[in-house]
Amino acid sequence: MPVNKVLAFEAGLHAFFNAEQKALMDKINATADWNGEIEGQFKAGIEKFKATQTW
Numbered sequence: 001m002p003v004n005k006v007l008a009f010e011a012g013l014h015a016f017f018n019a020e021q022k023a024l025m026d027k028i029n030a031t032a033d034w035n036g037e038i039e040g041q042f043k044a045g046i047e048k049f050k051a052t053q054t055w
Contacts, residue, residue, distance in 0.1 A: 012055040
């Protein structure tokens with residue numbers, strides 16, 4: 001990824017997760033937990049973002 005697109009990617013990813021993965025984000029924020037299940041869901045969300053969104 002070009003360096004000049006990193007900030008746009010990050011902003012888009014945050015917006016996507018807050019809209020599309022709200023339950024996951026709420027769980028992470030409420031428990032501060034990170035485990036294999038959460039990591040898998042997070043990685044899947046990133047892949048979905050990269051496949052369906054523009055930044």
